[in-house]
Amino acid sequence: MxxxxxxxxxxxxxxxxxxxxxxxxxxxxxxxxxxxxxxxxxxxxxxxxxxxxxxxxxxxxxxxxxxxxxxxxxxxxxxxxxxxxxxxxxxxxxxxxxxxxxxxxxxxxxxxxxxxxxxxxxxxxxxxxxxxxxxxxxxxxxxxxxxxxxxxxxxxxxxxxxxxxxxxxxxxxxxxxxxxxxxxxxxxxxxxxxxxxxxxxxxxxxxxxxxxxxxxxxxxxxxxxxxxxxxxxxxxxxxxxxxxxxxxxxxxxxxxxxxxxxxTVKPSECPETFCISQNPLHYSIASKATVEKIRQLEEIAVEDPGQRGIRVLFVQDELVRSCLSLSHASSVLITTGFPTHYMHDPPEETDGPPGAIAMAATLQSLGKQVAVVTDQRALDMNRRIVQDAVERGVIKTAVPLLSFQNTGPDAAIHFLCHDGDPNKPRYDHLVAIERSGRASDGNYYNMRMVNIKHLVDPIDDLFTAASSIPGISTTGIGDGGNELGMGKVKDLVKTHMPNGGVIACDVPADFAVTTGVSNWGGYAVACGLYLLNCCPIHLRYLQCGLGQPPTAQDQEAWANSLPTVEKEEELLSILVKYGVRSGKTGNLALEVDGLTFHPTHSDLIRRLREVTLPAPSSS
Missing domain, CATH: 3.30.2040.10 (PSTPO5379-like domain)
Known part of the structure; x- marks a missing residue:
């Protein structure tokens, strides 16, 4: 024998x-x-x-x-x-x-x-x-x-x-x-x-x-x-x-x-690997079934009811890789704010903040440290918006708000790392969602080619610095190509988007998530993170094979953090209260990028949730 x-x-x-x-x-x-x-x-x-x-x-x-x-x-x-x-x-x-x-x-x-x-x-x-x-x-x-x-x-x-x-x-x-x-x-x-x-x-x-x-x-x-x-x-x-x-x-x-x-294995039991970082080299794993669901989220988020032709910038699995990277992160810095309405006070638009808060809510529910960095001039308004969002149940815990100024050649490194030491980063992942991005000439443009540089703090410097710091990954979420992080697809922006040769952001992110409306990308990230942390194959890998599966209470808390029609409508009303306007039309209304909340945004949120959450039992 x-x-x-x-x-x-x-x-x-x-x-x-x-x-x-x-x-x-x-x-x-x-x-x-x-x-x-x-x-x-x-x-x-x-x-x-x-x-x-x-x-x-x-x-x-x-x-x-x-x-x-x-x-x-x-x-x-x-x-x-x-x-x-x-x-x-x-x-x-x-x-x-x-x-x-x-x-x-x-x-x-x-x-x-x-x-x-x-x-x-x-x-x-x-x-x-x-x-x-x-x-x-x-x-x-x-x-x-x-x-x-x-x-x-x-x-x-x-x-x-x-x-x-x-x-x-x-x-x-x-x-x-x-x-x-x-x-x-x-x-x-x-x-x-x-x-x-x-x-x-x-x-x-x-x-x-x-x-x-x-x-x-x-x-x-x-x-x-x-x-x-x-x-x-x-x-x-x-x-x-x-x-x-x-x-x-x-x-x-x-x-x-x-x-x-x-x-012979069912998709739910079949792992797939993805490279999520080159510096340091790092791969992650999730089940094929979970990956397919995140791809469904990605397809919904890139829909283009405003007919802006955004699909030409789409790269498949950028959302998958971004969500995997964020799932491994312990500390995340989010930035948003696009002051396209330069003739109004405030100049911000309704696209960006809702998606940022949706991501922050889910990241917090998963036990991660989250902060938001935005323009100094908008800090007080954003603090009031976040406080109202907490009081109205949109997000459970207030998110710390920061600002960044370029005070010298090492300012970005000191902001991102403890004692300015690249071996001690404060954040594992930076996310920009509908954040005005620096063009190749150093200016910042809205889609009409109006230079709004005087309204924008140099948060792009953080993404540029992060690219040379091992262990910090970056995501850019955009719907036009002039947003921070979309420099990864700038050649496509210059070729296909109106005024692309001027407005294209020059600053790349590791992952460029293209969407029909940037908020939708934030909602999709939140849903993708929920799916990954409910995936036994991914969670086992995330924990290095140690630890126990999440409890029913854990999963319920994660589900409760996800965007809903009610929460997003409430947040939009808060933005309108503070004078934040729709990006395309400038309307002071429940509208984002010229699309009314009902039915466009509300229907899309419902569809994202249908992909993400299991159908209720009929019993």
Missing amino acids: LTQAIRGSRLISQTKFYTWGTRMRMDSGFLQANVVILHKNLADDFEAFCRANGSPLPLLYRSQTGEWGCPPLAANADIRTDCPQYCVFENGVLTSKVANLLPYTSQLQNMVSFYLGCSFSFESALEKAGVPVRNVEQGKNVSMFRTARPCQRVGGFECPLVVTMRPVPQDKLDIVAQCTHLIPQAHGGPVHIGDPAMLGIQDLTQPEYGDPVESRSGDVPVFWACGVTGVEAVQSSKASLAFTHSPGCMFVTDKEDMATSPL
């Missing part, structure tokens, strides 16, 4: 086990297990620790006290001899590595064995899918790293997450995520794709466990939760005596791996 042959390989020297044995491990197709053996008095706490940190510690079997075998996983097993090498811990300190545990038989009578899923179990699935497994190619044990992400503590078990790293060709990321997601008993899908420093890993050539594995050109580092987390947990508990497998020397079961072909 092949399993017996593999178990026989445990008598081979450790060096040979890492070369020939690694090849056998992958080809066997049998489920493998990490092992932790603890005194019975610690067993309940350790099981709870595994349940709370299911990705690194998928529990396959908990033995009875003093039980050598594990009937659900392997016939005729003996945990005292069935790993190639064991680690012995005394008071949390590794004291020796041994070939078997037979000398400890009397102590083991009062101990419990835990069998935990192992990522070696999915390597055969990767190879079958045509994905090169670099550690196997190189005859090495996989690289394992201690991260800066803490597991959820239970009792005396408290430790950082340990991950494995496998270099994966960029064009294989989707299939890798899909294959491994289907094997939760072997840690499931990746918990991070991209820059190792985001996990607190400084040097991929210096793993804490295993061997350094070389990447090939075009490879991306992909990280999975690792069962060696159990070894760290044992050390943290300072148990008087405990045993684990030696990293890389797993227990091989009689069970075949349970990989399923990605082609």
